[in-house]
Amino acid sequence: MDSIAIVGLDCAFPGAPGGDAYWDLLMRGGDAVGDIPEQRWNPRDYASQEPGAVHSEMTRGGFIDDADAFDNDFFSVAPREAAAMDPQHRLLLQCAWRALEDSGRAPGALAGTDAGVFVGVMGGEWGRLRMGDHTEITPQLGAGSSAGMTANRISYHLNLTGPSLAVDTACSSSLVAVHLAANALLSGECDTALAGGVNLVLSPALGIVYTQLGLASADGRCRPFSADADGIARSDGVGLVVLRRTADALADGQRIYAVIRGTAVNQDGRSNGVTAPNRWSQQKVVEAAYRRAGVTPEQVSFIEAHGTGTVLGDAIECAALGTVHGVERAEPCAIGSVKGNLGHTEGAAGIAGLIKAALALHHRIVPASRFADRENPQLRLAERGLRLLKSPLRLPPGEAVAGVSSFGMGGTNAHAVLATAPRTRNKAAGSAARRDSAAGAAGVFTLTGDTPEALRRNLADQAEAVAKRPRGEAAALCWNSNRIKTGLPFRFALTARDTAELAAGLRQAAGQDLPAGVAHRPWSRPVVAFLFTGQGSQFPAMTAGLHRDSAVYRHFLDEADAALAPHTGGSVRELILGGEQRIHETGNAQPALFAVGYALARTLTELGVQPAAVLGHSIGEYPAAVLAGVLSLDEAARLVAVRGALMQELPAGGGMLAVNASPADLRSLLDDEPQVGLGAVNGPADVVLSGAVKALERIAEILRSRGVRTRAVPVSHAFHSPLMAPALARFAETAGTVAAAPPQVPLASTRYGRMLRDEPMDGAYWTGQAAEPVLFSSALGALNEALAPTHLIEIGPKPQLLPLAGRAGLRGDIEFLHPAPGAEASGRDLAELVAALYRAGLDPEWDALYAPRQRTAERLRPYVFSDRHRFWNRPAEPAEKTTRSDRTPVRRVEPVLALGPPAALPAEFAEPADIPPARLDALSQDRDPVLAAVVEAVAEVGGYPLEQVVAAARFYEDLGFDSVMIMQLKDRIEARLSSAGEISVQQLLPALRSVGSLAEFLTERVSVRTP
Structure with a gap:
């Protein structure tokens, strides 16, 4: 078979809440067995060995800490439903999210895809515990007790549309699930699969069975292949792996823990008892897996055996393995079983072994086996070509192969063959001498959470993880965060160059008050306008830092340079970066500013920053026209080069003067000086005069005497004045050949x-544009009125237009950004700009921010869920509730919230757009009896505390309502609000946008029906 890549994993086993903790437990030979938690059952109740008494040897076992914790708000699951759900469902939901993150993808990115879910699950203790009293059965409890829902809930909540099935083959369930997932991938049923299993020991029932069968361990420990082996010990466990076809994983650059070379499943058939193992079937399933994998027994370095620690089971398994592996080989095949650390995780046993094997291949070291120091001599391991590991085994260079076995009590056997991940050469890397020059360039670390508190919790966790890394570049971590840590409502973004800076920034953010400064929940995408800078903003070596750090900027500056070169007779790029004063000469300055403007704008669009409108100041209108699709790059470059050269040829003696006054204030002075005119109107009191230098000096002296501030603009000529006439006559000939297209992006004309x-931006436009005043202030005002931008981005080598915009009287909430603000600008400034837009709601094209060598897979700490809400398997005492409206007793079952009610829903979560905030404020529960009735009904159906059911809460997104809960809500509303009459579902559905919108609908209905 073609190989399947394990690209992600997550697990929770006793003493090991996560993949890293699991590996640590294995490497130190940890013992995870402990006492039975009080919330499960009291083992003393089953200690009696009196005749006829129900007896269980199980007094200890392996138990997951916090198995009752579930972040129901994260998955929009109402407390009432969460309390009814089998806790195995809850563990799997959180495990699936974390495993997908570990695969290097945001879980939300798989929504709507054919990703499959395959879950091994054994038994149904939850249903037996909760559904014995038929009077307490609810639809939520019915769904919550279904084994099939273990997989279906993951598919539902993550919106995965591929195959979704639960598998019960007893103890082999989870490895059989992996087998089915691998085959589904190979057949093309899905492109990504989640596979694994879950087991929670909720009652003593199976322990009693093991006791009666004589299979129960006396002290709650499994001792696989040991002389002291005395039986099975039960254990909790949940684990999932993310699988993809290896070719697809390699093509997408995903990190691969190991590959599955082949799997096989068979059945004992009619043997010596339906619950007894069969040596020949076990042998055959291993041989079949090897055939499918294309390996021979001598290639297999180690086997993660089933290894329950029962005398009969160990003997049969070793005999089967010995028949296969008793061949000529340099070293015996190592065997072991994680059950020695954990106990028997039953339905999750196969995935516990598979994850152990995958991690061993990934780290290239096999952990030692617990209890290997007292090997059972009756197993004759050495003569069968097998050995127990008394110390860790380092795997030799090259491909290493491992096997994983899992056998079900009913005779369904499974085996998987794993191998180390294929070696790949990072084409983007190379020798230090050939590496990208962006070493140490800043990246943007992003993180999202479902609430501000969740965001801060995960910030602290990421800070801790990053701080443990050796100090180095942060770009690869940032790139991975951009791919993985997205999709939740509240956003955080931080720029950093190295891991020390990143860890410090994350730690500082985690300690800040929320939501200010850290948590941003954008309600819409930003509306961005580009403002292209004009002449006067140039300086030697402008944008050199950005050119050093950004490959994308380098690419587009090269494009502009190539377009200009036929008309300038040299490289504008080299002039820009060379640090020469020649950059100030008009014939050089204008092409250089055009090139910088074009390259900066295209860099931003490549990053996903698409302008809603553009505006260009003087020469800046040319790159604006290119971006708007009016001119091609080549035609604009030709016009700019000719324009600059012709203006450079004009005689000296012209200049420009910035004046803090209005055009009306200057009218009389201009009437007295015919050689001076308005060059630009940048604001109500920001004017630039243009004309003969001597005349400008006379005007400046008069204005200074009046207390008016003036400043000579460092230019070589009197641009946008009548003194341009000689050059423009010749420029018109070139401009007349231009083929201008209508703008594809709204353009604010500063002419x-x-x-x-x-109006066409044809030759006449460009000729007039060079002679007439730049009406920046009016154009900016028109742009603001037409589009109401949220962000103004200046496109140029330093801030020149943003200060003018800041004095233009625009809305105070507009954010001003610049990708290259001055001589010290670098890639960090570009990163800061992208971070600001991300926080505002933009989803950038992140790859463009990073060099190819920085776009490599790095493992990030998975999402940390809240453990505040606790749900367990004890039915709550039913409480008699009386409604306010009709005093009819309503009986309901309260969900068990062991640590108190959930936090109130943040008001920021939503205000439905169709209900004015003032109306929402008026819908106060204390003042509005209809709203009060709705809140009580919603709280009862969902099991929410009253304070969490706010008017702004949305039924589906925030409260997790489904069709069953809607019908329950309809019944309760009709009981409470009899004056509203009977309400059809068709009438109710349009009102279910939020609690407030439903209350508004019912208020109108009551008022119409009330005389």
Whole structure:
């Protein structure tokens, strides 16, 4: 068979809440067996060995800490439903999310795909515990007790549309699930699969069975292949792996723990008892897996055996393995079983072994086996080509192969063959001398959470994880966070160059008050306008730092340079980066500013920053026109080069003067100086005069005497004045050949001082644009009125237009950004800009921010769920509740919340757009009896505390309502609000946008029906 890659995993086993903790437990030979938690059952109740008494040898076992914790708000599961759910469902939901994150993908990115879910689950203790009293059965409890729902819930909550099935073959269930998932991938049923299993020891029932069969361990420990082996000890466990076809995983650059070379499943058939193991069937399933994997027994370095620690089971398994592996080989095949550390995780036993084998291959070391120091001599391991590991085994270089066995009590056997991940060469890397020059460039670390508190909790966890890393570049970690840590409502973004800076920033953010400064929940995408800078902003070596750090900027600057080169006679790029004063000469400055403007704008669009409108100041209108699709890059480059050269040829003696006054204030002075005119109107009191230098000096002296501030603009000529006439006559000939297209992006014309309508930006436009005043203030005002931008981004080598915009009287909430703000600008400034837009709701094209060698898979700490809400398997005492409206007793079962009620839903979560905030404020429960009735009904159906059911809470997204709960809500509303009459589902559904919208609908209905 083609190989299947294990690209992600997550697990929770006794003493090991996660993959890292599991590996640590294995490597130190840890013992996870402990006392039976009080919330499960009291072992003393089953200690009696009197004749006729129910007796269990199980007094200890392996138990997961916090198995009752579930972040129901994260998955929008109402408390009432969470309390009814088998805790195995709850563990799997959180495990699935974390495993998908570990695979290097945001779980939300798989929504709507054909990803499959295959879950091994054994028995149904939850249903037996909760459904014995038929009077207490609810739809939620019915669904919550279904074994099939273990897989279906994952598919539902993550919106996965591929195959979704639960597998029960007893103790081999989870490895059989992996086998089915691998085959589904190979057949093309799905492109990604979650596979694994779960087991929670909820009652003493199976322990009693093991006792009666004589299979129960006296002290709650499994001792696989040991002379002291005396039986089975039960254990909790949950584990999932993310599987993909190896070719697909390699193509997508995913990290691979190990590959599954082949799997096989068979059955004992009619043997010496339905519950007894069969040596020949076990032998055959291993041989079949080897054939499918294309390996021979001597290639297998170690086997993670089933290894229950029963005398009969160990003997049969070793005989079967010995028949296969008793061949000529350099070293005996190592065998072991994780049951020595954990106990028997039953339905999750196969996945516990598979994850152990995958981690061993990934780390290239096999943990020692517990209890290997007293090997059972009757197993004759050495003569069968087998050995127990008394110390860890380091795997030799090259491919290493491992086997994993799992056998079911009913005779369904499974075996998987794993191998080390294929070696790949990072094409983007290379020798240090050939590496990208962006070493140490800043990245943007992103994180999202479902609430501000969740975001802070995960910030603290990520800070701890990053701080444990050796100090080094942070870019790869940042790139992985951009791919994985997205999709939840509240956003965080931080720029950092190295891991020390990143850890410090994360730690600081985690300690801040929320939501200010850390948690951002954007309600819409940002509306961005680009403002292209004009002449006067140039300086030697402008954007050199960004050029060093950003490959994308380098690419687009090269494009502009190539377009200009036929018309400038040299490289504008080299002029820009060379640090020469020649950059200030008009013939050089204009092409250089055009190149920088084009390259910066295209860098931003490559990052996913698409402008809603563009505006260009003087020469800045040319790159604006290119971005808007009016001019091609080549045509604009030709015009700019000719324009600059012609203006450079004009005689000296012209200049420009910035004045803090309005055009009206200057009218009389301009009337007296015919050689001076308005060059630009940048604001109500921001004017630039242009004309003969001597005349400008006379005006400046008069204005200074009046207390008006003036400043000479460092330019070589009087741009946008009548002194341009000699150059423009010749420029018109070139401009007349331009083929201009209508703008594809709204363009605010600084020639007309308004949004461009049907006027063509043809030769006449560009000729007039060079002679007439730049009406920046009017154009910006028109752009603001037409589009109401949330962000203004200046496109140029330093801030020149943003200060003007800041004095233009725009809305105070507009954010000003610049990708290259001055001589010290670098890739970090670009990263800061992208981070700001991400926090505002933009989903950038992150790859463009990083060099290819930085886009490599790095493992991040998975999501940390809240453990505040606790649900367990004790039915709550039913409480008599009386409604306010009709005093009819309503009997309900309260969910068990062991640590108190959930936190109130943050008001920021939602305000439905169709209900004005003022109306929502008026819908106060204390003042509105209809709202009070709705809140009580919603709280009862969902099991929510009253304070969490706020008017803004949305039924589906926030409260987790489904069709069953809607019908229950309808009945309770009709009982409480009899004056509303009978309500059909069709009438009710449109009102179910939020609690407030439902109350508003019912208020109107009551008012119409009330005389």
